[in-house]
Amino acid sequence: MKNSTKQENSRLNHIKKEYDILIIGGGITGANVLWDATLRGYNCLLAEKNDYASGTSQATSKLIHGGLRYLKNFEIGLVRESLSERRYLAKISPHAVRPMGFIIPIRSWFQRIQLLLGMELYNILSYDRNKEIDPDVQLPKYRWNSVTETIYKVIGLGRKSLKGSFQYYDYANPNPEKHTTEFILSAKEKGAHAFNYLSVTTLKRQNSGGYTVGLSDEITGKKILVSAKVVVNSAGPWADVIESMAGISAEKKLVRSKGIHAVVRNICGNECVVLSKRDGSHLFVIPWRGKTIIGTTDTAYEDDPDKFKVKQSEIVDLIDEVNYSFGFAKLTLKDVDYYYGGLRPLVEDPGSTEGTYSASRKSEIMHYEKEGFPGFFSALGGKYTTSRAVAESLVNAIDMFSKGNETPSATKFTPLLGGRYQNLKELVIEIQSKHPQVSGLKIETLVRRYGSTTWRILQGKGSDVFRIPNGELYYEEEVEYIVLHEDICHLTDFYFRRSGVGTVGKLEPSERNRLDKKIAKLLGWNVERLGQESKNVDERYQWFVD
Numbered sequence: 001m002k003n004s005t006k007q008e009n010s011r012l013n014h015i016k017k018e019y020d021i022l023i024i025g026g027g028i029t030g031a032n033v034l035w036d037a038t039l040r041g042y043n044c045l046l047a048e049k050n051d052y053a054s055g056t057s058q059a060t061s062k063l064i065h066g067g068l069r070y071l072k073n074f075e076i077g078l079v080r081e082s083l084s085e086r087r088y089l090a091k092i093s094p095h096a097v098r099p100m101g102f103i104i105p106i107r108s109w110f111q112r113i114q115l116l117l118g119m120e121l122y123n124i125l126s127y128d129r130n131k132e133i134d135p136d137v138q139l140p141k142y143r144w145n146s147v148t149e150t151i152y153k154v155i156g157l158g159r160k161s162l163k164g165s166f167q168y169y170d171y172a173n174p175n176p177e178k179h180t181t182e183f184i185l186s187a188k189e190k191g192a193h194a195f196n197y198l199s200v201t202t203l204k205r206q207n208s209g210g211y212t213v214g215l216s217d218e219i220t221g222k223k224i225l226v227s228a229k230v231v232v233n234s235a236g237p238w239a240d241v242i243e244s245m246a247g248i249s250a251e252k253k254l255v256r257s258k259g260i261h262a263v264v265r266n267i268c269g270n271e272c273v274v275l276s277k278r279d280g281s282h283l284f285v286i287p288w289r290g291k292t293i294i295g296t297t298d299t300a301y302e303d304d305p306d307k308f309k310v311k312q313s314e315i316v317d318l319i320d321e322v323n324y325s326f327g328f329a330k331l332t333l334k335d336v337d338y339y340y341g342g343l344r345p346l347v348e349d350p351g352s353t354e355g356t357y358s359a360s361r362k363s364e365i366m367h368y369e370k371e372g373f374p375g376f377f378s379a380l381g382g383k384y385t386t387s388r389a390v391a392e393s394l395v396n397a398i399d400m401f402s403k404g405n406e407t408p409s410a411t412k413f414t415p416l417l418g419g420r421y422q423n424l425k426e427l428v429i430e431i432q433s434k435h436p437q438v439s440g441l442k443i444e445t446l447v448r449r450y451g452s453t454t455w456r457i458l459q460g461k462g463s464d465v466f467r468i469p470n471g472e473l474y475y476e477e478e479v480e481y482i483v484l485h486e487d488i489c490h491l492t493d494f495y496f497r498r499s500g501v502g503t504v505g506k507l508e509p510s511e512r513n514r515l516d517k518k519i520a521k522l523l524g525w526n527v528e529r530l531g532q533e534s535k536n537v538d539e540r541y542q543w544f545v546d
Contacts, residue, residue, distance in 0.1 A: 003529035008219050008489070015193060015224065019045045021398065022213055022228035024200050024242055026052040028176070029379050030234035031183035032391035032411070038192040039410045040395060045226065046184065046192070047215055049199035051493045053180035056236045057384065058497060059259060059342025061284055061296055063272075064089055064097055064385050065170035066126060069282065071118050076125070082385050083126040086171060087133065088412050089388065093419040094134040095451025096179045097171040100287075101271035103145065103154055104168075107161045115166050122168065136424040142168035154273050156328020167271065174289060175449075176384060177497035185486060186416045197489050203231065203246045205373060211246075219489055230398055233378040237305040237343035246376060248368050253348045254380060256302070260310050260341035261295030262318055263504065267329045268292050275325040283321055285329075290470035291337065291504055294322050301343055310341040311546045337469065337505030339543055347381035363390045367397055375401060388412075418451030427452065442475060450478070457481045466515050469505040479515070483522045491533035492540060494519060506541055 021037050023030045026048025034046045048054075066083040067075075090097050106112045119142045130138040143166075150165040151157060173179060184194045201223070202214030210229045216222070233242045240254045266287070273285040286293040297318060301308070312333070319331045347364045363382030369375075377397060382390045392409040399406045421427040424447060431443050435458055446454040462476025482488065482498045495502030507515065516537075520530040 003526060003532075004220050005524045007524065011219070012195070012198075012217055012222060012224065015045070015195075015226065016043070017226055019043050019193075019226060019228045020402070021045070021230045021232060022047065022211070022226065023232045023234060025055075025233070025235035025238070026180075026184060026194065026196060027055050027057040027234065027236050028053070028180045028183070028384050028387040029236070029382060029390055030232070031057075031180050031187075032387045033232050033234055033379070033394055034187045034192055034194060035183045036388075036391045036395045036409055036411045037398065038187040038190045039414060040399070040407050042395075042398075044187070044192045045228070046187075046194035047198040047200055047213075048194075048196045049218065051196045051489070051497055052184055052194075052487070053177040053497055055238075056342045056344060057180045058177045059261070059340055059344075060173070060176050060384050061261065061286060062173050062176055062288060062293060063100070063170060063284075063286070064173045066122065066385070067383075068102075068118065068122055068168065071121060076121075078386075079122070080125045081389060082383075083122075083129065085386050085389050086126075087129055087131065089385070090133050090137050090171065091419075092411070092414060093179065093182065093416045093451070094137050094421075094424065095418045095448065096175070096182070096416075097137055097173055099137055099139050099169055100172040101167050101169055102274055103150065103165045103271045104274045105150065105154070105157055105165045106163045109163065112163055112166075119166055119168060134421075134423055137171070139169040139171075142166060153269050153271055155269070156267065156326050157273070158325075158327055172272075172286070172288070173384075175500045178500065181486060181498060182416045182418060189417065194487075196487055196493070200242065200245070203242070205246070205376075210375065230375040230377065230402065232394065232398075233376070236345045239345060239378055239380055241305070243368075243378060246373060248371055248373055248376065250366070250378070252364055252366065252380060255300065255346045255348045256305060257344040257346055258299050258301040258308075258341065259296040259344055260314055260318060260339065261293050262315055262336045263288070263291050263293055263338040263340075264319075264331055264335045265337070266290060266292050267322075267326070267331070273326065275322070277321050278324065283325060285322065285326060289472065289500075289504055294318060294331075298344075305343055308341070308343060309544045310339055311544045313546050314341075315339055315543060338503050338541065340503075344383075345381060365390065365394050365397060367401065369401075415452075418453040420452040424448075427454075431455065431458070445473065446475070446478060453481075456485075464514075464518070466501070466507075466511055468501050468507055468511070472504075474499065474501055476518070479518060480522060483519050488519075488523065491516065491519060491530075491537050495537050496540060502537065502540070 020042040021044045023046040145165045197218040201216045204212045211231050235242045237256050268285050275283045364380040366378040396406045457477050460477040460480050464476035466474045488494050
């Protein structure tokens with residue numbers, strides 16, 4: 001890259017020639033595999049061709065949930081697994097989850113009875129939901145809201161034939177991009193190697209066992225070769241591309257489902273509303289950081305995943321569905337402050353005719369030993385909430401391949417960098433006592449964003465404050481910490497994936513200019529480089545007009 005800095009030119013200097021495991025893909029699955037394998041003592045390298053969490057993992061509805069709708073398909077095992085994993089994530093990263101109520105309007109007595117059974121089953125399957133969980137993020141049992149209570153909580157809801165609503169609880173995950181990266185950074189602290197903007201260009205099996213992998217640094221253009229005893233393909237929607245690169249003909253078919261969301265002005269209360277679309281599928285209206293997220297869509301995508309884009313017509317269709325189901329909203333394109341989309345990788349058996357909405361979110365772990373590729377594993381399908389369990393199963397399989405026996409996984413109880421505390425209130429009080437000069441508001445804001453990483457952030461010194469469109473304040477110390485310690489290579493990494501500063505809409509120009517200059521100074525960018533980086537941020541707010 002033109003204008004690359006001295007630090008960027010040396011970023012691969014410590015990369016090794018040999019690794020136990022090479023992980024391809026820095027989404028939530030790859031991040032969890034890296035974390036689990038590193039904790040079990042493997043020498044690992046993760047390579048992500050774009051930024052961490054820049055694919056499917058940034059395109060979620062920002063929820064950690066058990067998947068109530070999967071009960072309709074009698075996928076009870078998947079729901080129980082999801083509910084267990086929901087608890088583990090709350091245990092190891094309590095700072096990354098928030099309890100959220102979900103309201104389902106009821107318009108017939110049959111629907112009420114049917115959903116009551118579903119609620120009871122969901123409650124039974126989540127019997128241990130608050131076991132060893134910080135009181136700040138414990139989840140209540142479901143409840144029934146009368147018509148009056150429902151209208152009070154969801155003002156814009158159509159009242160025709162309304163009988164009331166069920167309200168149940170799952171978690172919001174305000175910044176899944178940051179959360180995903182935290183798994184990677186936690187593994188790096190334990191000795192793992194991981195690089196964003198490092199793409200796999202060649203993948204060849206060695207006659208003596210293991211694989212030779214060609215890597216290209218997208219920042220500097222440098223090319224290197226490494227060898228690995230095991231390769232893990234966790235490239236999500238690109239998984240079949242990686243298999244083809246290795247020469248593997250997969251028996252399972254990877255189907256890509258396109259999902260988009262829009263961030264709009266605040267149109268709901270404090271709870272998420274579950275609406276029925278005209279085609280019978282569901283739509284979420286989610287309160288988020290003073291804004292509302294609407295989504296998601298679920299349509300088959302058959303083009304090259306590298307050519308993915310969100311079209312204006314798709315955003316218009318999404319808005320129309322919300323206006324139809326939630327008439328109070330009266331949304332237009334002018335209300336869209338930000339949008340995002342991605343591809344869900346779904347696993348389909350040959351000959352299956354299921355649509356993407358009905359297709360299971362189950363995961364598949366493939367070891368292509370019988371096809372002549374011993375030590376080549378693919379993690380296919382799955383969902384954000386269950387990614388830790390997928391990684392545990394996959395590393396178990398690597399254990400059996402490499403050692404002949406499984407070693408215990410520690411990821412159910414080992415906290416991430418920001419999760420090293422038992423009680424949020426006690427953490428706030430402890431930090432306040434050590435930093436009496438810092439305001440209580442600032443400490444509480446930082447703790448809710450970063451958990452125990454706040455200790456490290458407050459080691460920095462800064463007095464500047466940046467205000468973003470939803471009114472949130474970002475402090476100079478947190479900006480410096482993110483930029484210097486969280487693998488920021490581009491301005492878009494900071495705005496849209498680590499800090500969340502840019503995901504609520506465009507900053508006011510003078511505020512944006514101050515922040516851009518601060519980041520450029522920290523990273524040693526010249527004026528030309530900063531100009532290009534700023535332009536890339538601006539382009540992220542423009543959708544494709546079809």
